[in-house]
Amino acid sequence: MSEEFDPAPGSNTGNENDVFRDADGRISALWLERLRAFLEAGRNDDVASVMEPLHHSEVGDVLEQLDVAERLALVHALDEKFDFSALTEVDESIRLEIMEALPNAAIARGVAELDNDDAVYLLEDLEDIDRDEILSALPVFERLTLKRSLDFPEDSAGRRMQTDFIAIPPFWTVGQAIDYLRAEKDLPDEFYQLYVVDASYTVLGTLPLDKFLRTQRVTKIDSIMNTNFVLVNAEEDQEEAARSFERYDLVEVGVVDESGRLVGVLTIDDIVDVIQEEAEEDIRLMAGVGDEDVSDTTLDTVKSRVPWLVVNLFTAVMVSLVIGLFNATIEQMVALAVLMPIVASMGGNAGAQTMTVTVRALAMRELDGGRLRRLIRREMVVGVANGVIFAVLIGIVTAFRYGDVQLGIVIGMAMVINMIVAGTFGILVPLALDKLKADPAIASAVFVTTITDVIGFFAFLGIAGLWFGLF
Amino acid sequence: MSEEFDPAPGSNTGNENDVFRDADGRISALWLERLRAFLEAGRNDDVASVMEPLHHSEVGDVLEQLDVAERLALVHALDEKFDFSALTEVDESIRLEIMEALPNAAIARGVAELDNDDAVYLLEDLEDIDRDEILSALPVFERLTLKRSLDFPEDSAGRRMQTDFIAIPPFWTVGQAIDYLRAEKDLPDEFYQLYVVDASYTVLGTLPLDKFLRTQRVTKIDSIMNTNFVLVNAEEDQEEAARSFERYDLVEVGVVDESGRLVGVLTIDDIVDVIQEEAEEDIRLMAGVGDEDVSDTTLDTVKSRVPWLVVNLFTAVMVSLVIGLFNATIEQMVALAVLMPIVASMGGNAGAQTMTVTVRALAMRELDGGRLRRLIRREMVVGVANGVIFAVLIGIVTAFRYGDVQLGIVIGMAMVINMIVAGTFGILVPLALDKLKADPAIASAVFVTTITDVIGFFAFLGIAGLWFGLF
Numbered sequence: 055m056s057e058e059f060d061p062a063p064g065s066n067t068g069n070e071n072d073v074f075r076d077a078d079g080r081i082s083a084l085w086l087e088r089l090r091a092f093l094e095a096g097r098n099d100d101v102a103s104v105m106e107p108l109h110h111s112e113v114g115d116v117l118e119q120l121d122v123a124e125r126l127a128l129v130h131a132l133d134e135k136f137d138f139s140a141l142t143e144v145d146e147s148i149r150l151e152i153m154e155a156l157p158n159a160a161i162a163r164g165v166a167e168l169d170n171d172d173a174v175y176l177l178e179d180l181e182d183i184d185r186d187e188i189l190s191a192l193p194v195f196e197r198l199t200l201k202r203s204l205d206f207p208e209d210s211a212g213r214r215m216q217t218d219f220i221a222i223p224p225f226w227t228v229g230q231a232i233d234y235l236r237a238e239k240d241l242p243d244e245f246y247q248l249y250v251v252d253a254s255y256t257v258l259g260t261l262p263l264d265k266f267l268r269t270q271r272v273t274k275i276d277s278i279m280n281t282n283f284v285l286v287n288a289e290e291d292q293e294e295a296a297r298s299f300e301r302y303d304l305v306e307v308g309v310v311d312e313s314g315r316l317v318g319v320l321t322i323d324d325i326v327d328v329i330q331e332e333a334e335e336d337i338r339l340m341a342g343v344g345d346e347d348v349s350d351t352t353l354d355t356v357k358s359r360v361p362w363l364v365v366n367l368f369t370a371v372m373v374s375l376v377i378g379l380f381n382a383t384i385e386q387m388v389a390l391a392v393l394m395p396i397v398a399s400m401g402g403n404a405g406a407q408t409m410t411v412t413v414r415a416l417a418m419r420e421l422d423g424g425r426l427r428r429l430i431r432r433e434m435v436v437g438v439a440n441g442v443i444f445a446v447l448i449g450i451v452t453a454f455r456y457g458d459v460q461l462g463i464v465i466g467m468a469m470v471i472n473m474i475v476a477g478t479f480g481i482l483v484p485l486a487l488d489k490l491k492a493d494p495a496i497a498s499a500v501f502v503t504t505i506t507d508v509i510g511f512f513a514f515l516g517i518a519g520l521w522f523g524l525f
Numbered sequence: 526m527s528e529e530f531d532p533a534p535g536s537n538t539g540n541e542n543d544v545f546r547d548a549d550g551r552i553s554a555l556w557l558e559r560l561r562a563f564l565e566a567g568r569n570d571d572v573a574s575v576m577e578p579l580h581h582s583e584v585g586d587v588l589e590q591l592d593v594a595e596r597l598a599l600v601h602a603l604d605e606k607f608d609f610s611a612l613t614e615v616d617e618s619i620r621l622e623i624m625e626a627l628p629n630a631a632i633a634r635g636v637a638e639l640d641n642d643d644a645v646y647l648l649e650d651l652e653d654i655d656r657d658e659i660l661s662a663l664p665v666f667e668r669l670t671l672k673r674s675l676d677f678p679e680d681s682a683g684r685r686m687q688t689d690f691i692a693i694p695p696f697w698t699v700g701q702a703i704d705y706l707r708a709e710k711d712l713p714d715e716f717y718q719l720y721v722v723d724a725s726y727t728v729l730g731t732l733p734l735d736k737f738l739r740t741q742r743v744t745k746i747d748s749i750m751n752t753n754f755v756l757v758n759a760e761e762d763q764e765e766a767a768r769s770f771e772r773y774d775l776v777e778v779g780v781v782d783e784s785g786r787l788v789g790v791l792t793i794d795d796i797v798d799v800i801q802e803e804a805e806e807d808i809r810l811m812a813g814v815g816d817e818d819v820s821d822t823t824l825d826t827v828k829s830r831v832p833w834l835v836v837n838l839f840t841a842v843m844v845s846l847v848i849g850l851f852n853a854t855i856e857q858m859v860a861l862a863v864l865m866p867i868v869a870s871m872g873g874n875a876g877a878q879t880m881t882v883t884v885r886a887l888a889m890r891e892l893d894g895g896r897l898r899r900l901i902r903r904e905m906v907v908g909v910a911n912g913v914i915f916a917v918l919i920g921i922v923t924a925f926r927y928g929d930v931q932l933g934i935v936i937g938m939a940m941v942i943n944m945i946v947a948g949t950f951g952i953l954v955p956l957a958l959d960k961l962k963a964d965p966a967i968a969s970a971v972f973v974t975t976i977t978d979v980i981g982f983f984a985f986l987g988i989a990g991l992w993f994g995l996f
Binding site for chain 2: 121232245246266297300301305334338340343360371373377384393398399404406415419420421435439440448511
């Protein structure tokens with residue numbers, strides 16, 4: 055458990071009602087009950103006083119715990135005290151719901167207080183007409199900065215960047231730079247390095263604060279700046295930028311426009327979200343649940359899941375047509391119908407295993423040249439090995455169950471074939487999708503299970519038909 | 526594409542052989558070929574000169590690209606120039622393979638150069654006997670520090686922490702602190718905040734560098750320090766610590782022992798790896814591939830996958846026993862065997878969708894109180910809705926395919942039942958596992974598919990048997 059110096063009101067008063075999080079780290083039921091009571095009674099000052107000590111991410115957690123009406127009541131009760139950065143911490147559906155319920159003027163007032171990157175995050179999903187109205191209500195400098203960020207492609211580094219940063223000239227001394235930082239009021243809230251730039255804002259070097267701090271005042275900046283630095287392009291996808299952070303263990307990186315001018319910075323807290331979303335997205339895509347949150351409405355959920363189920367219905371019918379080819383075979387030996395799902399199911403699972411490893415390796419850019427060849431070779435061998443292992447197992451089980459050794463041999467042969475097919479297509483399908491520039495996470499599962507189902511049923515029923523002369 | 530000031534040798538000489546990464550961000554084939562040629566010819570000085578400019582994570586990438594013999598040749602060629610922190614960037618199997626091939630004395634020499642957290646990371650997976658030998662070859666201070674870290678539980682904050690940090694007393698002025706930082710040679714490589722502690726190393730406050738920098742020299746530390754801070758317990762699981770980072774957008778956090786003394790710090794770069802591993806682990810567990818890397822050997826891969834496939838074989842046989850109950854029914858109407866996989870497959874997919882959403886929501890601690898009830902209600906309704914939609918679709922398809930409206934009605938009814946079952950168990954199974962303190966990601970899929978298979982076959986064959994009087 056985190057030993058937190060809990061920012062919730064009076065967590066040390068010993069009054070249970072006052073404790074924000076319970077022992078499991080969840081928001082305390084008593085605390086929530088009290089908030090609800092205040093909301094219901096319209097006691098806005100009390101609402102404000104219990105909410106005031108919370109971190110904006112905790113305000114976000116509270117919003118997610120409330121239902122629609124309570125959420126809006128909370129935002130209204132806090133009025134101008136509502137910190138819009140809490141909205142960057144909630145699910146998209148909740149964010150849109152709250153923003154749609156608020157008048158654009160109120161949003162403009164709230165957004166004006168935010169860091170540029172948080173403001174962009176809130177505005178980017180709004181309807182064009184609302185967004186333009188909000189932007190036009192902002193002071194001219196904020197408006198232009200936000201517009202420039204919003205002009206970069208969706209999910210680009212330019213969309214995620216913070217446009218406040220500290221740029222200093224190379225000919226200053228450390229002392230001059232410190233005096234500047236002490237005197238200047240309008241600095242970013244948090245920063246981890248200084249950017250050394252020329253007159254056109256081309257980056258000449260970076261200076262991490264720790265190094266800066268440890269240097270004597272008389273030292274010239276250009277003699278201590280780091281000239282071996284990484285920059286990201288504003289047009290670049292945020293996932294590319296995230297990979298630079300991981301690769302070089304960065305905490306902050308400069309973002310440049312197409313002419314190489316420094317236009318903003320990306321910090322690690324934004325990137326943590328990107329990294330998490332990326333892995334999250336692959337999990338969801340592989341299960342066919344789309345871009346879905348637990349707080350989505352029922353209708354949105356149905357909409358997000360139906361397409362995948364339609365695809366699955368289509369492939370299931372196709373598979374069933376394959377089985378239909380063996381109508382006569384099954385009629386003569388109904389045990390085949392009883393056993394056939396085993397072969398298909400084992401192939402499906404083995405295929406899913408290989409596919410998952412391949413999809414994730416592709417996502418992490420782990421599959422270049424030599425490793426790819428080794429992976430393909432390994433999966434073939436694993437397919438054969440698992441095929442043999444499970445052929446023997448299911449063969450014995452079947453032989454005993456039906457007192458028929460031949461039936462055991464037939465199902466064993468089908469098993470070997472399907473396991474090899476599973477290994478082969480578990481790797482080839484995601485690779486092919488990747489080559490075709492499709493996201494391997496989304497469609498691999500359909501293709502692979504369809505293939506292992508078709509081959510599983512076909513091999514088992516086909517071999518049985520031939521072996522027992524049932525055609 | 527990252528506009529990197531590429532640290533690879535002579536990336537601006539225009540010589541293709543010299544460029545480390547190709548346009549896709551992968552390691553250039555030409556560059557690798559040259560390295561291989563140097564390794565083969567035993568030209569150790571040339572090997573050292575092409576490797577020298579690389580970041581340690583790039584050295585890790587190179588190691589992953591090479592085969593076993595080449596990897597060891599590279600490490601031997603670099604000899605004392607080999608930076609052991611590169612080993613923190615490679616797959617576990619490669620790390621162990623290299624460390625097992627090296628004499629313990631060489632490892633001790635390499636580990637002595639590392640930050641404490643990297644050293645722990647390398648040592649924790651070694652055999653006890655090797656680890657003790659390496660530790661005893663280290664200077665006494667390093668040995669004791671590493672031993673203390675290694676005494677904390679596996680995957681705890683204490684294992685991941687860096688034991689170098691900057692602690693200052695509250696009564697100093699900013700000026701005194703800056704002078705100390707400038708004078709002191711033995712400081713951590715990177716740091717983002719200072720810790721204000723009393724004589725017993727209890728944390729009184731934290732001071733982010735940016736705030737520190739912007740304050741006049743005469744100001745007292747205790748007047749500007751942040752007293753509303755988060756600490757992490759050394760015994761705490763690293764995933765708990767990662768959640769604190771996400772919740773409060775931290776970059777660095779202090780780690781305290783059971784008596785509240787500051788013993789180390791966790792920085793965001795370690796936590797990024799934890800967050801990624803956690804999501805990664807869920808993906809792998811859900812697909813039943815265990816703790817597996819693309820570079821694992823064939824034997825390790827088979828070992829990691831067989832257990833899940835054995836479980837699946839067991840449940841598949843169980844499902845087939847259920848079908849076996851309807852032997853006589855199928856014999857009288859073979860169309861049932863042809864159609865039955867459709868109902869099971871649709872239920873399996875719908876169940877996987879609900880399960881994935883639930884497993885991830887549990888992993889992210891999103892399911893407290895109100896949200897859980899809403900999720901359950903939503904999934905029931907989604908189950909009914911999807912059940913009706915796909916009942917109608919498959920009903921019509923079946924009625925046309927077999928020219929038999931009654932068969933269409935029967936499969937439709939089975940579909941509705943199985944979709945509701947899928948929604949219900951897709952949420953209840955992970956919840957139950959979570960309550961039982963099992964990881965919902967690992968076993969949910971088996972249970973859910975087994976249930977939807979059993980119910981799918983049972984409902985369809987059972988309803989058909991009753992409807993057509995085939996029992």
